[in-house]
Amino acid sequence: MELRGDVTVETRTGTLFVAQAVQGEVPVGGGSRTELVVLTGGQVEGVGTASATWTARILTPPQVVGTAATAVLYSGAHEVHEAVRDTMAAVGGTGTYLGADPGRAAAYEVALLGLFTMSVYGVAHSFALASAEGIAPDDLAPFAIGISGLLSEMIPRFAGQLRTGDYPGERSTIASAATTIAHLIDAAIAHGLEVGALTAAKGAADRAVAAGHGPDGLPRLATVLRSGKPAG
CATH class of the missing domain: 1.10.1040.10 (N-(1-d-carboxylethyl)-l-norvaline Dehydrogenase; domain 2)
Known part of the structure; x- marks a missing residue:
């Protein structure tokens, strides 16, 4: 699914990737440096946050990315965030910048995924127990x-x-x-x-x-x- 010419979305085994969002020279402090931004709803092989200057995490199912229901968390160097803000708007919905620590968005994501995972398990277990009781x-x-x-x-x-x-x-x-x-x-x-x-x-x-x-x-x-x- 292409959201815009420079933003492409694909899914692999249920994981959402928005790649090629920013790749090239990003102006920083009067100079420039090369940045590769990968938005993900999961882990991307070969791309970590340890050496990243800016990261983003999607909290939305793939089928609604690009709509008003999209929720994205951003964190990392503020100058990079400002430089890519217009490009990232193509993802749609609501974006929240969490500060200069590039790992902050991932930390929020894992905590929220834990909440979601345990909640889904609770729902499934509840229905299983109800079914066993004839409900x-x-x-x-x-x-x-x-x-x-x-x-x-x-x-x-x-x-x-x-x-x-x-x-x-x-x-x-x-x-x-x-x-x-x-x-x-x-x-x-x-x-x-x-x-x-x-x-x-x-x-x-x-x-x-x-x-x-x-x-x-x-x-x-x-x-x-x-x-x-x-x-x-």
């Missing part, structure tokens, strides 16, 4: 959508508590979550479903409880996952 997918779906709304509300609350280091347990506690997860594991095992992700979640909750953080709110778990033990 039709179309019957479960409206209630699953309601759960997704709860997650949207949780994200900014998690961010705020992680910023302040205060984890009130008024809504839900880690101790109660550990009990709930244990019941989910038992139900899944009873139907022969895999429980690897649930077991990992239970392990994190158990570590927090053992450290005396059972009464804390769920955002505290992020500190457990990062260090293997609760911070503070």
Whole structure:
């Protein structure tokens, strides 16, 4: 798919590549240097961010690139970003510049892909467990959508508590979550479903409880996952 004469999009095994976006002399500080920009929704063989001066990461499925729904994260040398801004506009949608560190866009991407991957797994596991209990997918779906709304509300609350280091347990506690997860594991095992992700979640909750953080709110778990033990 060609977005413009100098911007070409292709997909390989489900991974999106926008190549040849900028290749040549980019003016920098009164001089110029050669830049090759590769936009990617995955890893590109032979192209890393270690020696890059500017990178971009696409957070959008290939079929909507070039439309208003496209979301792209940019990071790296500001002068390079300014030089290629008009060319990158051909990708469409919303672009966000994250600062001078060329690896910053990739860091955001991997964190967000982790959220997406675990969420998709949760949806699939939910439908598998419902099916094992004799619940039709179309019957479960409206209630699953309601759960997704709860997650949207949780994200900014998690961010705020992680910023302040205060984890009130008024809504839900880690101790109660550990009990709930244990019941989910038992139900899944009873139907022969895999429980690897649930077991990992239970392990994190158990570590927090053992450290005396059972009464804390769920955002505290992020500190457990990062260090293997609760911070503070």
